[in-house]
Amino acid sequence: MNFNQEKLPNWLKRRADVTPDRIALEFEDKAYTFIDLHLRVLETAGRLSGQGMKKGDRVALLIGSHPDSVIIIHACFYVGLEIVMLNSRLTNKELIWQIRDAQPGWILTEAAFTLKAEELGEKIPNVPVFFKEELNRLEKVPNFQALDEFSLQDTATIMYTSGTSGKPKGVIQTYGNHWWSAVGSVLNLGLREEDCWLCSVPIFHISGFSILMRNVIYGIRVILLESFKEKEVNQAIKERSVTIVSVVTAMLNRMIAELQDENYPESFRCMLLGGGPAPLHLLEECIQRGIPVYQTYGMTETSSQIVTLAPEYSINKIGSAGKPLFPSQLKIEVEGREAVPGEAGEIAVAGPNVTPGYLNRKEETVQAIRNGWLFTGDIGYLDEEGFLYVIDRRSDLIISGGENVYPAEIEAVLAKHPAIFEAGVTGMEDEKWGKVPVAFVVLKPGAALSEADAIAHCRELLASYKVPKKILFCSELPRNSSNKLLRRELKEILENKL
């Protein structure tokens, strides 16, 4: 009788059956109902199937935020393909690494990424590259049958995240992970017929992707923006009946600045603020202006939110990320024991939205997930009433404009330069991006290097948001007795310097 608990009807297909005529998606001046979307997805899925793609195969997507991408994602689900969501801001070196690791059978991309895609095609000749613009010319399977059901244990998506080591790991997200994430969120935020979630965060990140999942699971309208522009987001909230927006601190900052003295309409009910601890003054300003901020904590491994502050606590517990969503659990560990209230330690989470593990990384999986608990590496504490306060992400994580930047990855790139002996990276406060990376560099004896050259070197190998904004040359890096780099001290040196 396990049939019942292991499978669910295909989400979009079911949605197109239950509420076909509701608006599903708006993009620029176009609108798509759920039945529109379903029919387009069916068409696309038939063509993917015509290329020999079948259930259990893996495809990498290098696509932007627009309706075609939404259609392609669901088409992959209709066929039963595992999707590797590639971050289009990465350099080709980074993308190639991920593709070689995930070994997809195909790369599906779009004309906007032609240059990138052509190089990928050259470097990884065994993985065919398709352009979405050419999909219509592809052969279709005559009687394509979409999956009627999704097995909750099956892999839906793989998203890469770097972690402390600096070596990216593919996080496996099952259909069950996405489903339970949506259910956990709805039991906290509620659901109204008139709900409309604005998506201006990248859909290749879980923050944006999870909005597309809620779209079909809840049957709500989603407004998709190609990228974040504060003016456009504010306009959509004011004029297009948006009720919920997902943001990170840097976005919220810019939205409030652009808003000036105006207010959001009463119908706007949730500013879901993720992506790391938010400065208190910003939260206070939001309260004063009546902006309904819900602080939240989540990551790729938890398929978006796992801890969110319930509305009744937005004032009394300002600065807290809240309590675990209904189906999930949370604890703080210090040296193998549970921390007492107020004591900081490693944040561990559990629940049906937590990843089963990392692709091809048994050891890292076993290390991160113990007895069903995911040890996040993030530092926080619970207050007397069990509210989570996140102190810092993984000690050294730099969150820059909502993107995770891992110092170790930048350090490794810098160290590749023939003139550089070693490098240490830390985050520096930045008005626009929240934080930006800054590098400390020790040169090899007798070597010479300019800041501009070091930056140019990084630019070749790293997505632009990871490139250090400043290079500080020094004679040695602060290290502890076991020679571990003390990034915390880099931060202090930096603060003293500025």
Add this chain to the structure above:
Amino acid sequence: MNFNQEKLPNWLKRRADVTPDRIALEFEDKAYTFIDLHLRVLETAGRLSGQGMKKGDRVALLIGSHPDSVIIIHACFYVGLEIVMLNSRLTNKELIWQIRDAQPGWILTEAAFTLKAEELGEKIPNVPVFFKEELNRLEKVPNFQALDEFSLQDTATIMYTSGTSGKPKGVIQTYGNHWWSAVGSVLNLGLREEDCWLCSVPIFHISGFSILMRNVIYGIRVILLESFKEKEVNQAIKERSVTIVSVVTAMLNRMIAELQDENYPESFRCMLLGGGPAPLHLLEECIQRGIPVYQTYGMTETSSQIVTLAPEYSINKIGSAGKPLFPSQLKIEVEGREAVPGEAGEIAVAGPNVTPGYLNRKEETVQAIRNGWLFTGDIGYLDEEGFLYVIDRRSDLIISGGENVYPAEIEAVLAKHPAIFEAGVTGMEDEKWGKVPVAFVVLKPGAALSEADAIAHCRELLASYKVPKKILFCSELPRNSSNKLLRRELKEILENKL
């Protein structure tokens, strides 16, 4: 890694942690927050545990609709007991049959049922009877530990239902069944912070019990009434910010009569109408008066709703029970094949809210649940767009001269007559036709009507084989505790009369 999908945190305990200070329950002039409820439940669970009750044991509850019962139910969950919910309106003969079938270790009841309980104690001496009024005098386990998690596969409740055979069967409802029922409902009806569900249906039936589950899973306020009184229900809707009420046709009839020319407030957003096909004229009156009726179809075996009409179709698809809730599925079968649109057949349903089977009834279970589909025995059809129209419960089907006659259809026609308040139809043996329909009619106060006039009215609106051959006037119709018309009893009355 299955840990994640098989277990959820203890619902009330989690709710008391996440939103402790919200009002959970109101009864008469008393109100309980979730933390209040949790602390009382913990106390009671400790005493049950003190009697030797432990996880996996079974207890039968013979209790009314009041806060103590809510506390006892959750206390059983805290210990991990399987609950047999006994219908307090049954005769002792019926109760004894059920208790012997379910073999609970204990019966827990209350002073109001002393007479019943004493006889049960005599007839089934091996099952000890406890009174809730005496619980406080019982020994408590010193350091009682409530279950932290519920396994979704575990049995939560057993409710007896007669089914077509007339022999009661214990329907097993797992924690998973109750959870998914609540989730399926929320994805259709939505969820608002200010939601308040009024429960005036018996909590020993799934209609009432499921409200108690939504209470803790959603974290919403529930107003509990000891029994259905139309004046009290209307008053609660008008004055106590009720947003959702579960009703059956007879209740709705009486509520509308009592409401007279008044209206419900705007905030009242859902009249969830279950318990069998509703007469069209009643639905039309509700539309005219702006009462937001959601027709629904469900049963003990589906842990309440499984098919519900989405709000946008309340007018266009009037009379339909709607489409399956998001995680569930529906089909109509005729002689082993799927029916075509418009063709009536047996309603089959599947989904994670469907019972794993009947207690101690392997054969009936295998017969009813095939390949994950529950064959309900009810008759209905799907229209071209897949909306379910429930024609009748199979047991009530009258086959007259080879033609299928569905009582509900005739009842609806009779109820359209201005002098008729409500009607019930059953079959009578007939030499010529095998069976013929006979109607029981309740007139409106002060109205007068002859048998000939009533028959003439039907003849205008129905094919001749559907016209009742006899009209019996009466002051009320036999209904069960959830106000469902008992056509079986009509049959008995008829046979005694003839």
